[in-house]
Amino acid sequence: VNKNNHGIKAGALFFALAAATVAAHAQPQRRGIPVEPLANGPFDYVTGEPQKIRVRVLTRGLEKPWSLAFLPDGGMLITERPGRVRLFRNGKLEPEPLAGVPAVRFTLIGGLYDVKLHPDFARNRYVYLTYAKPTSETSDVLTVARATFDGRALNDLQEIFVAEGATGQSRLLFAPDGKLHVSVFGEPREIAQDPMDLSGKTLRLNDDGTVPNDNPFVGEKGYRPEIYTIGHRSPEGMVWHNGKIWETEMGPNGGDEVNVLEAGKNYGWPYVSLGRSYPGPYQRNGFHLDGMTDPVVSWVPSISTTGMTFYTGDKLAAWKGNLFVGGVRYGEIPGTGSLSRIVFNDKMEELRREALLTDLHQRIRDVREGPDELLYVLTDETDGALLRIEPAE
């Protein structure tokens, strides 16, 4: 992180820090020590419950991986932000990326984001992608596309939804009712509160990209009918758990959040936050505003939250029901990524948490439970890795 960045204000700082992070790859340092590349491992830890774990490096050679999807045949699809989908199968990364992936605009924070299989993938072979579709050399638009996967390539790619005016990271989720939820980045300024703008919202779509009739604002004047929830900043994680949609979002200078999403509700960005703005003042209305929904979990300072998963398996027995949230950075400092583990009571109120994998000094981009009841983790590095967390002994 270069000293010159520190005079830069507000939104610009976000990009300055992204730039600094990229610079840190060229000349990697963490708190003074040149960052050694991720060691081969495996790495053994005992966590707080206690749960003994072994962390294995399954593959490297992924460039800024963002998301993964488990295939029914045991393999997985992994997105790389520069605009590739990779296939990990039979314990190794296929050298050639999938054909048929759309062009993306790869920037400091933009490119190809999420990949999701249709709930009925076994029959229809549908794969969904979100990405920054280039509209010029200097602009892009958030797009959701659907293609069929034949085991080697994506075919018949079709843009099913273009989020006009929106850009930035985006997560996909299929709810059990078959609807497709799409999260949309919510900067700058108050765009996340504008009900006629898709930015800073989560959207609810049919699986073909059309708008369901039972969306909360359908027929309401002054509201985009795609909107499911309002007032989000940087919603990069979204999962279904215990009958609800859980979402992570990143604050600027503190105020990362986990929210439980309910149709039509407002989550407050940028009016309220537990964190501060980049230039220092708290957000306009401080910590709480009636009519806006408080977070269930928060981080101050920011860990720069990314993907999330609830662990529901039995193999990591002491972790059953725990929430895992990736983080790419503590405060502003490279080399301080983490995987948060959060324990809840039976009302889903936080009891305690810990930060895992901090000794690896890697940016943690996504975390998923595999069909084998093990946890899979992506490191958001130029030489990114796929890790697996297993029970030890």
Next chain:
Amino acid sequence: VNKNNHGIKAGALFFALAAATVAAHAQPQRRGIPVEPLANGPFDYVTGEPQKIRVRVLTRGLEKPWSLAFLPDGGMLITERPGRVRLFRNGKLEPEPLAGVPAVRFTLIGGLYDVKLHPDFARNRYVYLTYAKPTSETSDVLTVARATFDGRALNDLQEIFVAEGATGQSRLLFAPDGKLHVSVFGEPREIAQDPMDLSGKTLRLNDDGTVPNDNPFVGEKGYRPEIYTIGHRSPEGMVWHNGKIWETEMGPNGGDEVNVLEAGKNYGWPYVSLGRSYPGPYQRNGFHLDGMTDPVVSWVPSISTTGMTFYTGDKLAAWKGNLFVGGVRYGEIPGTGSLSRIVFNDKMEELRREALLTDLHQRIRDVREGPDELLYVLTDETDGALLRIEPAE
């Protein structure tokens, strides 16, 4: 941390965790790796500004050190919580503790706390101590005593203030007006809001322990006249900076705070907090309540804040004006102590922060700027250490 602790509720959990931490000394583990003792160092880091630092281990062999005071002759006094004052002089720890230290009740969190020199120490040789004075085998009372220091022993120790009904950690501060500020632990339940109880308050006294006539509640019916501020939970750091008193306090399950103290104000514990209670629910009134002062800095989850200092020197040039706050633990996990460095804008609003010394896996109990403009750090371990942070290269 033992799984059995996790069913224990509320205040009891605090002590259960303290016990778990003690147990961790017997069988040290951090996230699965047996904790190696602190290495010899020195340890080199580059921090975020950037500032290159070298961390030296000046001495070990301190048992649960809590606070230190710099002597005009270049030595320093260091308190050990079991009830000793040690002298560090000419680069080494004197083997014999000072004579004349009062008996304390050493418990999982109690014992001897702060040591402060009188502002006119060069003339009067007064040293002040706060400690848990035993009142029976199972009880104690927070006491402030004053003694004279002859270079080898404390003499003529006199209890100048006994905080009837109060117990737990306590920090001392002399304000520039010569008044002695005393912080008082504020559990259990709503005792911190009871204006007739000294617990959960900061107090303002004359240097002989009597009550100044200009205290905010003097003459106000239903208020103890010693009270300066109200509504604190675990105020373990207190310093003077930029014309104000700055204080750190530890939340239970999130909600550690830095506050700026002003006469007569209420800081909200236990009605409001950015953190949760041990059993899970947020505090009764959530994040904010009109009439209660919001924190300037907070941590969610808790780092278990301890001592603090503003760095005002020139030797660590990039850190000038930064606030340093010790932490003994992230969440509930042993081996996760840290030293937070917080950068402010010119309105003293936070711009950013980082966690230092995390790789050492030590509990950080106190941090001070020495007369040599270097930072001194105490590790709160059974084999505790005094560290010095110097500029590197």
